[in-house]
Amino acid sequence: MSSNISLSRYLVEQQRSKGHIPADLRLLLEVVARACKSISHAVNKGALGGVLGSAESENVQGEVQKKLDIIANEVLLEANEWGGHLAAMASEEMDSIYLVPNRYPQGEYLLLFDPLDGSSNIDVNVSIGTIFSVLKKPEGNQGVTEQDFLQPGKQQVAAGYCIYGPQTTLVLTVGDGVAMFTLDREQGSFVLTQENVQVPADTKEFAINMSNMRHWADPVRKYIDECLQGKEGPRGKDFNMRWIASMVADVHRILTRGGVFMYPWDKREPHKAGKLRLMYEANPMSWLIEQAGGAATNGHTRILDLKPGQLHERVSVVLGSRNEVERITQYHAQI
Numbered sequence: 194m195s196s197n198i199s200l201s202r203y204l205v206e207q208q209r210s211k212g213h214i215p216a217d218l219r220l221l222l223e224v225v226a227r228a229c230k231s232i233s234h235a236v237n238k239g240a241l242g243g244v245l246g247s248a249e250s251e252n253v254q255g256e257v258q259k260k261l262d263i264i265a266n267e268v269l270l271e272a273n274e275w276g277g278h279l280a281a282m283a284s285e286e287m288d289s290i291y292l293v294p295n296r297y298p299q300g301e302y303l304l305l306f307d308p309l310d311g312s313s314n315i316d317v318n319v320s321i322g323t324i325f326s327v328l329k330k331p332e333g334n335q336g337v338t339e340q341d342f343l344q345p346g347k348q349q350v351a352a353g354y355c356i357y358g359p360q361t362t363l364v365l366t367v368g369d370g371v372a373m374f375t376l377d378r379e380q381g382s383f384v385l386t387q388e389n390v391q392v393p394a395d396t397k398e399f400a401i402n403m404s405n406m407r408h409w410a411d412p413v414r415k416y417i418d419e420c421l422q423g424k425e426g427p428r429g430k431d432f433n434m435r436w437i438a439s440m441v442a443d444v445h446r447i448l449t450r451g452g453v454f455m456y457p458w459d460k461r462e463p464h465k466a467g468k469l470r471l472m473y474e475a476n477p478m479s480w481l482i483e484q485a486g487g488a489a490t491n492g493h494t495r496i497l498d499l500k501p502g503q504l505h506e507r508v509s510v511v512l513g514s515r516n517e518v519e520r521i522t523q524y525h526a527q528i
């Protein structure tokens with residue numbers, strides 16, 4: 194059932210009655226949502242819009258870029274650069290930070306994004322998304338440097354994602370729990386469809402790319418091995434497995450019905466720290482999960498406490514239902 198509360202009204206209430214966000218952050222989030230709407234339209238057109246397939250370029254992560262990775266990045270940059278709320282942006286698809294051009298007013302926020310998450314699913318019509326995170330520019334500095342972005346995730350002031358699936362859903366936190374907004378295509382607006390999202394503490398469902406099993410570290414092997422033993426094993430219950438290969442879709446499922454998601458460090462080179470990016474993927478998703486009562490660690494430490502050493506840093510990720518994340522983290526301490 195839809196609530197008749199639009200994203201705009203939700204944000205106004207967060208500003209006015211709850212005092213959680215200042216007006217310029219509210220306006221910035223409106224712009225991010227508008228950009229996501231536009232990316233959603235491009236995704237929906239698919240082959241009709243000529244947006245499928247690869248481009249002839251690689252990003253700084255060493256990945257071949259898909260056309261939609263580049264389109265989504267452009268849409269986000271163009272939508273956000275002129276509004277006056279931002280000082281700079283950073284993206285999975287750009288080598289270095291993007292300064293708001295001098296011809297526009299400079300704001301006090303920094304926006305980070307994974308413009309298109311789940312690139313390998315674009316051409317096969319499986320859910321993909323946009324992940325974003327907002328930080329405040331440190332005070333007192335003139336101009337912006339990469340250093341200003343290197344803040345731990347606990348300093349985020351807003352974070353969320355927009356999933357382009359059977360429905361387009363925007364999921365947001367400004368530190369007051371997690372709210373979900375479904376895009377009403379006739380109205381052209383995001384409508385609040387769930388508030389106060391909660392991840393159950395226990396689960397019988399895990400998400401991991403099992404094809405990497407031979408590369409895993411021992412604590413991860415032990416955890417998954419116990420899950421696979423089912424009722425007869427030490428866990429005394431059967432587990433189900435899901436792996437969509439779009440973090441947005443896996444996290445969306447966990448926010449909806451619980452579960453644990455892992456992309457752990459493994460022995461493959463060169464991604465010694467894991468595959469996922471701390472600042473564009475792990476931080477925003479970890480904050481959402483924590484705001485919904487779940488937990489997120491890198492196997493040892495709370496992800497939101499990690500101080501990034503560089504913009505494109507990668508990290509091991511274990512997130513979701515609290516008791517499972519705690520168990521996996523304990524295994525890392527023991528083994």
Ligand code: AHG
Nearest residue numbers: 307309310311312313402438439440
């Ligand atoms: P991206 O498409 O933004 O590069 O991110 C893909 C990530 C993440 O969404 C997903 O969980 C993971 O890569 C899937 O990796 P595998 O293909 O190794 O399973």
Ligand code: MN
Nearest residue numbers: 254256285312
């Ligand atoms: Mn990528």
Ligand code: MN
Nearest residue numbers: 307310311474
């Ligand atoms: Mn991604």
Ligand code: MN
Nearest residue numbers: 285307309310
């Ligand atoms: Mn991406």
